[in-house]
Amino acid sequence: LKHFLTTEGLSREMLTEILDTADSFVDMSAQQVKKVPLLRGKTVVNLFFEASTRTASTFELAAKRLSADVLNLNIKTSSTSKGETLKDTLMTMEAMHSDMFVVRHSDSGAAHYIASNVTPHVAVINAGDGRHAHPTQAMLDMLTIRQHKGAFEPLTVAIVGDILHSRVARSQIHALRTLGAKEIRVIAPTTLLPRHIEALGVTVYTDMLQGLKDVDVVMMLRLQKERMQSALLPSESEFYNLYGLTEEKLKLTHPDSIVMHPGPINRGVEIETSVADGPKSMILKQVTNGIAVRMAVMSMAMGGQMTEHQAERGSE
Numbered sequence: 001l002k003h004f005l006t007t008e009g010l011s012r013e014m015l016t017e018i019l020d021t022a023d024s025f026v027d028m029s030a031q032q033v034k035k036v037p038l039l040r041g042k043t044v045v046n047l048f049f050e051a052s053t054r055t056a057s058t059f060e061l062a063a064k065r066l067s068a069d070v071l072n073l074n075i076k077t078s079s080t081s082k083g084e085t086l087k088d089t090l091m092t093m094e095a096m097h098s099d100m101f102v103v104r105h106s107d108s109g110a111a112h113y114i115a116s117n118v119t120p121h122v123a124v125i126n127a128g129d130g131r132h133a134h135p136t137q138a139m140l141d142m143l144t145i146r147q148h149k150g151a152f153e154p155l156t157v158a159i160v161g162d163i164l165h166s167r168v169a170r171s172q173i174h175a176l177r178t179l180g181a182k183e184i185r186v187i188a189p190t191t192l193l194p195r196h197i198e199a200l201g202v203t204v205y206t207d208m209l210q211g212l213k214d215v216d217v218v219m220m221l222r223l224q225k226e227r228m229q230s231a232l233l234p235s236e237s238e239f240y241n242l243y244g245l246t247e248e249k250l251k252l253t254h255p256d257s258i259v260m261h262p263g264p265i266n267r268g269v270e271i272e273t274s275v276a277d278g279p280k281s282m283i284l285k286q287v288t289n290g291i292a293v294r295m296a297v298m299s300m301a302m303g304g305q306m307t308e309h310q311a312e313r314g315s316e
């Protein structure tokens with residue numbers, strides 16, 4: 001890995017290496033993530049231009065477990081509020097000898113833009129850009145599925161809700177396809193489906209009762225209201241009736257099915273509280289897995305960066 005910007009186009013071997021590396025950071029007997037010295041002496045800067053609880057916190061924890069120095073730039077109180085551009089902010093942070101930027105931004109493509117504008121020794125990890133991609137979320141979801149289901153090949157997976165605005169859904173679909181899931185279904189009203197979504201290799205259902213039949217994994221999504229024009233906002237109660245995951249609807253899935261949600265969850269909008277907190281729910285396990293997966297991605301990216309940097313030096 002050099003940068004980690006998307007799951008699209010990465011090989012099955014690369015995705016499997018991320019999952020295996022994440023597993024290697026978990027002390028199974030203590031059920032804890034180990035502290036290792038892999039990034040000692042390195043500086044990781046978290047640049048979150050959009051709100052986050054899970055991703056920002058687990059990236060910080062992951063960097064600390066890798067023994068890096070971590071700097072969380074508070075965007076609200078930073079000089080971006082005085083009009084400093086993104087590029088100048090990045091150059092300023094680079095001048096502090098940063099080795100890695102973890103970036104969340106509301107603009108699709110922001111992480112790619114940053115990756116193509118940083119100096120070559122800096123690694124960039126995408127922590128979510130607009131509607132485009134949230135690759136570490138997808139990978140922690142894949143780790144959670146692998147832990148509970150073993151292989152991907154026999155699995156039918158349903159992704160439910162606001163597909164249109166979801167960077168998580170896109171990254172999940174690319175990862176699930178590459179890892180060989182048998183069938184990927186998307187379940188949503190037509191107003192919340194991107195055009196030509198079938199081209200990504202998914203089966204579309206607008207009827208949740210049909211779409212949930214016998215699925216092994218149900219991945220719910222949040223209604224991304226912050227990305228919707230207010231006139232197009234669906235009624236929450238209508239959405240819940242048709243697309244909310246209730247105990248009744250869950251009975252349609254395979255008896256051993258699991259329920260996932262990237263969070264934050266809206267109880268009573270996309271998921272019933274008793275399902276979110278129930279025995280099939282992996283929601284908090286997903287959060288925990290975020291630490292090991294982010295450690296894996298950061299250490300692999302920095303390993304790649306160090307190798308390239310050393311190679312450059314060797315040829316000087």
Ligand code: CP
Nearest residue numbers: 052053054055262263
């Ligand atoms: N799943 C996710 O990205 O959550 P946060 O917005 O809290 O980081």
